[in-house]
Amino acid sequence: MTATEAQRGDLTPTDLVYLRELIRERSAIVIDESKGYLLESRLAPVARRNGHNSLTELVARLRLDHTGPLHDLVVDAMTTNETSFFRDIHPWTVLEQTWLPELIQKRSAQRTLTFWNAACSSGQEPYSLAMLLRDRFPQIVDTWNVRIIATDLSAEMLGRSAAGRYTQLEVNRGLPAPLLVKHFKRDGQYWQINDNLRGMVEFRALNLVGQWPFIPQVDVLFMRNVLIYFDLPTKQEILNKLRGVLRPDGYLMLGTAETTLNVDERFERVAVDRATAYRPR
Amino acid sequence: MRALVIDDSRATRAILSRILQQVGFATFDVADGQLALTWLADNGPVDLALVDWNMPILDGLSFIKIVRANPAYADMRLLMVTTESDIERMIMALEAGADEYAMKPFTASVIREKVDILGIKLPDTPVAGGVV
Ligand SMILES: C[S@@+](CC[C@H](N)C(=O)[O-])C[C@H]1O[C@@H](n2cnc3c(N)ncnc32)[C@H](O)[C@@H]1O
Ligand SMILES: [Mg+2]
Numbered sequence: 001m002t003a004t005e006a007q008r009g010d011l012t013p014t015d016l017v018y019l020r021e022l023i024r025e026r027s028a029i030v031i032d033e034s035k036g037y038l039l040e041s042r043l044a045p046v047a048r049r050n051g052h053n054s055l056t057e058l059v060a061r062l063r064l065d066h067t068g069p070l071h072d073l074v075v076d077a078m079t080t081n082e083t084s085f086f087r088d089i090h091p092w093t094v095l096e097q098t099w100l101p102e103l104i105q106k107r108s109a110q111r112t113l114t115f116w117n118a119a120c121s122s123g124q125e126p127y128s129l130a131m132l133l134r135d136r137f138p139q140i141v142d143t144w145n146v147r148i149i150a151t152d153l154s155a156e157m158l159g160r161s162a163a164g165r166y167t168q169l170e171v172n173r174g175l176p177a178p179l180l181v182k183h184f185k186r187d188g189q190y191w192q193i194n195d196n197l198r199g200m201v202e203f204r205a206l207n208l209v210g211q212w213p214f215i216p217q218v219d220v221l222f223m224r225n226v227l228i229y230f231d232l233p234t235k236q237e238i239l240n241k242l243r244g245v246l247r248p249d250g251y252l253m254l255g256t257a258e259t260t261l262n263v264d265e266r267f268e269r270v271a272v273d274r275a276t277a278y279r280p281r
Numbered sequence: 282m283r284a285l286v287i288d289d290s291r292a293t294r295a296i297l298s299r300i301l302q303q304v305g306f307a308t309f310d311v312a313d314g315q316l317a318l319t320w321l322a323d324n325g326p327v328d329l330a331l332v333d334w335n336m337p338i339l340d341g342l343s344f345i346k347i348v349r350a351n352p353a354y355a356d357m358r359l360l361m362v363t364t365e366s367d368i369e370r371m372i373m374a375l376e377a378g379a380d381e382y383a384m385k386p387f388t389a390s391v392i393r394e395k396v397d398i399l400g401i402k403l404p405d406t407p408v409a410g411g412v413v
Contacts, residue, residue, distance in 0.1 A: 180382075
């Protein structure tokens with residue numbers, strides 16, 4: 001038997017069900033049966049780091065309590081954190097050229113703009129927004145009340161976001177070189193985002209599933225590439241709650257593979273060029 | 282859309298060419314800046330050139346300066362792909378006229394995203410790799 005076979009043989013069907021349920025209960029992330037390998041490949045390092053010789057041992061330990069730091073680590077390890085600066089580019093272009101100028105005009109009396117990055121992963125998305133605002137709308141950033149609230153379920157991702165330190169591969173991805181040289185400093189093999197941008201973003205823990213803490217009324221809500229992990233009722237529950245937070249003329253930005261169509265008909269789709277956003281009807 | 286890949290490593294040229302072909306470019310490749318200038322003189326401008334920095338005979342930075350001095354090549358987009366990763370170096374390349382800059386080692390998504398940033402409109406082609 002090879003090492004991987006030994007590990008796979010490790011998890012009994014009951015263990016697998018237990019892990020899937022734990023992850024689903026905590027994060028709403030659905031890991032279907034065909035993705036069992038994901039549990040093994042992502043949880044083996046968690047087991048090892050926490051002094052357990054096998055996944056069976058890890059599960060046995062988890063079963064002793066209902067919740068605890070180890071439960072959080074397991075859920076954390078199962079989140080997919082794939083992201084990049086200016087991901088998919090088109091929504092950012094249209095945001096800059098069409099949606100933001102329109103919102104700025106509408107908000108000229110209040111002089112307030114609020115952005116919410118729900119599921120910000122390692123921070124590339126809120127920092128992309130901060131760069132766009134600082135470079136393209138400097139007078140707004142300097143004289144209006146502009147807030148960027150960035151949240152995620154994962155404590156590890158929030159820590160990385162707040163640090164604003166990226167590897168060479170991460171800054172290579174999606175970030176225009178002129179913005180890299182302008183907004184980052186090299187620090188050994190890492191790239192550190194400048195403090196003026198870091199200071200623009202408020203990072204907080206927030207689980208999209210369950211009750212949300214207070215979130216102010218939002219003009220642009222980024223909820224990209226996270227609904228995709230949830231089942232239909234969870235998507236519906238989240239979109240429903242979100243309507244209480246998003247201003248009636250605000251924009252909801254989803255991932256390219258996501259939509260409100262056939263999920264919640266109380267949103268309308270707004271398409272400009274190659275970008276799509278959603279607004280409450 | 283035509284792309285010219287300029288790098289003294291044959292393996293790097295092959296990898297970069299394949300990534301560009303997958304998103305719909307017709308690719309050509311040469312091993313140094315001088316050969317690239319000759320190729321352009323013979324075949325006319327390309328839409329995109331990927332330019333290594335360190336190459337024998339004529340390096341990438343010198344190549345970029347020569348290309349940018351020639352109005353016939355004004356529409357060519359230049360993406361530097363290099364192991365050089367100092368901010369000062371990057372600024373030098375951008376000031377010389379590079380449109381974008383990618384550091385080695387790169388992945389296919391790095392190159393695809395740089396092409397997106399450059400705004401080169403490619404016919405819709407299925408892109409390898411899954412969702413999220
Ligand atoms: C694929 S990333 C998306 C990052 C970014 N929005 C983007 O589009 O590039 C998904 C993120 O969703 C977070 N996430 C997963 N389940 C969540 C939940 N129930 N509540 C909040 N965030 C969650 C993960 O921690 C991860 O950082
Ligand atoms: Mg070289």
